[in-house]
Amino acid sequence: MRRPILAANWKMNMDSAALRAFTDRFIPLVANAKAVDVVIAPPFTLLDRLAQQIAGTAIQSAGQNVHPEESGAFTGEIAAGMLADMGCTYAIVGHSERRALFGESSAWVAQKATALLRHRIRPIVCVGETLEQRDAGQALEVVATQIGESLAGVASDQAEQVVVAYEPVWAIGTGRTATPEIAQQAHEHIRKQLSAQFGEAGNRIRIQYGGSVKPETVYALMAQPDIDGALVGGASLDPEAFARIVLFQDQRIS
Numbered sequence: 001m002r003r004p005i006l007a008a009n010w011k012m013n014m015d016s017a018a019l020r021a022f023t024d025r026f027i028p029l030v031a032n033a034k035a036v037d038v039v040i041a042p043p044f045t046l047l048d049r050l051a052q053q054i055a056g057t058a059i060q061s062a063g064q065n066v067h068p069e070e071s072g073a074f075t076g077e078i079a080a081g082m083l084a085d086m087g088c089t090y091a092i093v094g095h096s097e098r099r100a101l102f103g104e105s106s107a108w109v110a111q112k113a114t115a116l117l118r119h120r121i122r123p124i125v126c127v128g129e130t131l132e133q134r135d136a137g138q139a140l141e142v143v144a145t146q147i148g149e150s151l152a153g154v155a156s157d158q159a160e161q162v163v164v165a166y167e168p169v170w171a172i173g174t175g176r177t178a179t180p181e182i183a184q185q186a187h188e189h190i191r192k193q194l195s196a197q198f199g200e201a202g203n204r205i206r207i208q209y210g211g212s213v214k215p216e217t218v219y220a221l222m223a224q225p226d227i228d229g230a231l232v233g234g235a236s237l238d239p240e241a242f243a244r245i246v247l248f249q250d251q252r253i254s
């Protein structure tokens with residue numbers, strides 16, 4: 001059994017007042033969500049405050065990015081050790097916005113993932129195809145290549161620490177969620193590849209779906225055999241919506 005993981009990616013949103021309003025509302029709503037991992041990735045500037053506000057709860061914090069080097073002349077960057085110092089247990093790497101807007105390659109993402117693992121931070125490694133690639137019938141091949149290259153530096157005995165987030169680019173921030181069947185097809189393909197790459201450990205790697213996940217769509221996605229969680233952008237800014245996503249078992253529409 002893989003433990004579900006529901007993660008919020010706040011991107012470049014929220015400030016300290018908004019964070020306080022969010023946690024005041026969100027923490028009591030998810031207090032009984034014991035069987036899932038709940039993760040929030042705020043902007044770096046809010047990591048310290050978030051750590052204070054989630055202290056004593058099961059909620060964990062994540063960086064949205066990291067630089068692979070340990071320290072040095074890299075103005076504007078944040079090292080894995082710094083995230084560990086802020087109490088982060090996860091960090092997102094290779095988000096499609098980083099790949100598209102900041103030119104990040106899978107080889108670069110791989111360096112980030114291994115830097116995080118050195119500091120016992122679990123990388124959430126994002127992959128996903130564009131609409132053009134899907135329309136050209138290349139979706140599974142593109143994702144397979146991204147996985148192979150982005151996880152190239154991960155040893156089999158570390159594989160279980162990794163979370164993969166399948167986020168089709170055409171579904172991010174567009175309101176267009178992949179159907180559960182389309183998502184499952186990609187996740188099954190990713191699962192096979194992870195098993196080929198890491199053996200038995202590949203079966204234990206959690207694969208999140210991301211792309212316009214909402215309280216109304218989360219249950220059907222999570223019901224798929226190879227969907228182990230969600231990486232949520234827009235809906236995670238609303239404490240009630242994200243709480244309903246965390247409590248996905250309750251969102252079943254009978």
Ligand code: PEP
Nearest residue numbers: 172173210211212233234
């Ligand atoms: C994301 O950016 O990781 C994401 C899935 O965003 P949204 O939920 O807004 O599509």
